Amino acid sequence: MSAGAIGQAHPRLEGREKVTGTARYAMEYPVDGVTYGWVVPAAVVRGRITHIDTTEALASPGVLAVVHHGNAPRLATTPGPNLWLLQDPAVHYRGQYVAVVVATTLEAAREGAQLVRIEYDAGPHTTVLTDDHPGLYKPDHVNPAYPTDTAEGDFDAGYAAAQVRVDATYRTPAYHNNPMEPHATTAQWTDGRLLVHDSNQGATSVRATLAELFDVPRESVRVIAEHVGGGFGSKGYAKPAVVLAALAARHVDRPVKLALTRQQIFGPIGYRTPTIQRVRLAADTDGRLTAISHDSISQTSQILEYTESVAVYTRSMYAAPHRRTTHRVTRLDVPTPFWMRAPGECPGAYALESAMDELAVATGIDPVELRIRNDTEIDPDQGAPFTSRNLVACLREGAQRFGWADRNPTPRSRREGRFLIGSGVAGSAYPSQSVPASARITARPDGGFLVQINATDIGTGARTALWLVAADALQVPPERIEIRIGDSELPAAPVAGASMGTSSWSWAVIRAGEALRGKLRDGVPPDAEVSAEVDTSAELNAQARKPKFTYGAQFVEVRVDTTTGEIRLNRMLGVFTAGRIVNPTTARSQLIGGMTMGVSMALHEGGLFDERYGDWVNHDLGTYHITACADVESIEAYWLDERDDELNAAGVKGIGEVGIVGAAAAVANAVYHATGVRIRDLPIQLDKLIGTSALA
């Protein structure tokens, strides 16, 4: 491959369309005769619908139908209970979508939804996670397929014998995915064929699920997701909006547009489970870890087991002879938790990287140095060498850029006017995986090329990145290439998630480029179109499994206002190693986006739950705070050159998630350093500091 396009900063190909509003999202495709669906949420937590009175709704102007379990088209059960929608009267959690009102306008549908009268037979519920919940059990695996518990050596003995010990419990609240574009679908049935424009992270899998649910051949379903306004995992596979829109469209025999409101996405589309995490670290006085344990407690729903892989991060991050990780989960009358940016690693790293900071304090060793001392070239979990691990380089480079050497390690040692200033550090890591993909490239007689792959650009810049990859694979300037993604008619490709999109898709694009060049005479356009299509399954399956991770180190400086307890970020800096960086422009966005989301987790976000209602009470962006631009005064992301030939064809590692991993711990550690008080339940807000010794 020539080293031309990859590594050159390039704006998004669709940037102009996006900023001028012409890029079409799922709800924005003009469709003749379209109708609008509006969801009705369940008003009880657990029970059964005993009666639905649709009289008033159906009499409301413009309302065409109220679709519910009593009249909805039947679905196949196999895709799972989360998509078993409008099929039976059972209510498993508050807010469950129990009916869809279809009307000729959006406003009429919304009003109709207000007029549906539903009676329930409701029972008692249990909705709050506690560390002694009687329903806690050991699941068979944790998301997606990791072992539930691991153990090596003798943790209890190692811990008991240690010179220095840390035993701390950390709590995180529910976090809610809030992509700017809500879950939304335009669904049309024509002669038994289903066409959906849907906001999702992977149209290939959504097509397969829809075909199964509606019992039609895959060829009869087409899913288009040309532009997607964020997903963060919540749109990782077919979700309720697309199923409800397709159900409603079939019921009324007209196209249906259905978007969930901001209020409706807090819960039913998935959220990051609350966690209770106990971390115990033991070390010698030099800070070398001798024992590590991480015990996670989280929740799932009554209908589906999803166990957040909270302690998996701890299995590979730092070495120690005695190690143990466990996961326990309990079924509650709540919506099923689901993927949210770095599921598992994000909450897990908050706890472990906080505990490492506590160990640094306990041993009197600088927290950067402590992490360097506990670095390992062998993955403690798999017992094999990492293909590349440059955590130490990230820590050193970050410390140097941040000015860490000037830091007085004593908490509360820096006061400027009414502010206490503190700084903190954390490590970051996220697995770098690839999965099979296929791609087709066509050479055109005019010298141009068409690249086709059902990748999804959820705002990450994937389209542009693959375009640059294709240019190098074809050894032509990128301007000669047209790229099409986001359509299930294109060669099948995996979801934009788990930081494996670019690595998986680029692999297929590169191999397709190589195959095509083999069919062409050097540099000469063909007389007629020539195509090559590849599938990387065989090559991927033949690849030896080795531990592969993206790494980072994050540094944060906060100021705490002693008169209010307000915590503000002075600056944040991250250094990462992620193999080759395809497009610096969008890579930087990915990294600082993840870091900012970690700040949000540390200082702002959190579902506020009311047990009586079995529901969150903050379910809009006015009451569920996410970090605002004004909260991020200075943020910098850097990466170090890294060449790793054991990864994938392009030599890339994923960067979608690593930015959020460890970020919250870096913030929390900085708050500790500023105030001398360790807050172990997020978010850290002013009410946890004002009136306490932290500000005295």
Next chain:
Amino acid sequence: MKPFRYHRPADVADAVAVLAAEPQAAYLAGGTNLVDLMKLGVQRPDVLVDVNRLPLDTVEELPDGGLRIGATVRNSHLAAHPTVRRDYPVLTRALLAAASGQLRNMATTGGNLLQRTRCPYFQDTSKACNKRDPGSGCAALHGVNRDLAVLDWSEQCVATNPSDMAVALAVLDAVVEVHDTDGVRDVPLADLYRSPGAHPERETTLARGALITAVRLPALPAARRSTYLKARDRASFAFAAGSVAAVLDLDGDVIRDVRLAYGALAHRPWRAYRAEQELRGHPFSPELVARAADAELAEARPLSENGFKLPLTRSITVRVLSGLAGRAQS
């Protein structure tokens, strides 16, 4: 959404007449709160009377040195007005501490005064709220109430008034001009809001259909030394966790006059008369200010999650008055 009719009145009298004739009508100004509540089903008017084009969008300097602010003057315009910035900095700061730039460009003076509480239960029709649905109960009293009242709440309602602007107007002794079918009358801001009591659905003393047409600020030379401080969970676009508006007039070291009002504590902007009384006529000291704030908060009854508001309010009172007194806080 419930279908509604839209009426653009010819003048104030027309607007007032429509409201008087229609049992379920609402005035539409900036729409930054009302439209949200309509989407949520919290407010379901039959008619919107759009007052945006009424000639109420000017700021006039009055002969006595005061200011008359039209009801549809946008928050952003009011904040930037040179006279406001010079003579009533507390008002500019309160306005700029609120919402976001986009919202301030739309939100009006009259609308800001009449915005509804952001109590999460009020905004959610699936949960109990006496303010929204009288008799349904107050879910917040023993629920999620971190942001809610510590003063003057009732068993029926623990909501807070969300306005920053109104807190500043409280220390300025603003007067609200109100039109109804009987004509125009003056309502001192101090008399505009009700305590929640047994009827939290009644938030103001205005008769149904009354239209705020202007807010008058009396001349107050001392207000040149005034400010507003808001503590909040994020740096912008957040309602107050605690806020204080203050005017301080010193004669040497002695407090000749002081005016204090708090946001985020009660169903109304909370003018701290008691604290003012404790301070007036005494030599300034931060310790005295802390004692005065404590005296004001003596009647406070914190809810399960909002006890932090007491030390917060005390602390920001000391900070603000120390700042106005020209003293760096220790």
